[in-house]
Amino acid sequence: MSEEQRKILDMLAAGKVSVDDAEKLLSAISSGETGQGEGQSGSPQMNKSRLKYLRVVVEPDAENEKGDRINIRIPLKLIRTGLKWVSFIPEDTRTKVNEALRDKGIEMDFSKMTPDDLEELVENLDDLTVDVEGQEKVRIFCE
Numbered sequence: 001m002s003e004e005q006r007k008i009l010d011m012l013a014a015g016k017v018s019v020d021d022a023e024k025l026l027s028a029i030s031s032g033e034t035g036q037g038e039g040q041s042g043s044p045q046m047n048k049s050r051l052k053y054l055r056v057v058v059e060p061d062a063e064n065e066k067g068d069r070i071n072i073r074i075p076l077k078l079i080r081t082g083l084k085w086v087s088f089i090p091e092d093t094r095t096k097v098n099e100a101l102r103d104k105g106i107e108m109d110f111s112k113m114t115p116d117d118l119e120e121l122v123e124n125l126d127d128l129t130v131d132v133e134g135q136e137k138v139r140i141f142c143e
Contacts, residue, residue, distance in 0.1 A: 001084070001114065001115045002029065004029050005026060005029060008022050008025045008026055008029070009022070009084070009087050010087075012087075012088075013087050013088065051076060051122055051123075051142045051143065052075065052076055052077075052143065053073045053074060053075055053076060053142065053143050054073075054074045054076055054079065054122075054125075054140070054141075054142055055071070055072065055073050055074075055139070055140070055141050055142070055143055056070070056071075056072040056074075056138065056139070056140050057070065057071050057072075057138070057139045057140075058070035058071075058136055058137070058138050058139075059136065059137045059139075060135070060136055060137075061135050061136060061137065067135065067136060076122060076142070079118070080115065080118060083110065083113060083115065083118055084115075086110045086111050086113075087111065089111075094109075094110075094111050097110075122142050125140065125141060125142050128140040128141065
């Protein structure tokens with residue numbers, strides 16, 4: 001996310017501009033950036049177009065044939081969009097969410113997570129496999 005886009009979202013969160021005005025400003029900025037970064041190998045746009053889904057696959061252990069098979073495919077666009085909408089969550093609610101995460105041992109503040117942080121997480125999520133008490137295998141990966 002560019003600095004200009006961040007400023008527009010900050011103004012929207014502070015109530016300095018309306019949603020319609022923010023949308024118009026963001027559209028104007030994005031139309032000015034359309035040709036940038038295309039065709040460069042290793043660019044963020046190249047990585048975004050290559051990985052499209054977060055997959056979660058649960059398979060029963062070979063000895064447990066009665067277990068359910070689960071295959072979830074989440075579009076990464078949905079996750080990226082959700083990250084942008086975090087700025088619209090009221091501060092007191094974000095504080096409660098962060099406290100609940102900390103209580104569970106997760107030190108994360110989504111309001112401070114940048115799109116670059118998300119892209120780095122996606123790129124490094126090659127293939128995570130978790131065995132659940134010898135009964136199921138959970139695989140998490142991007143494709």
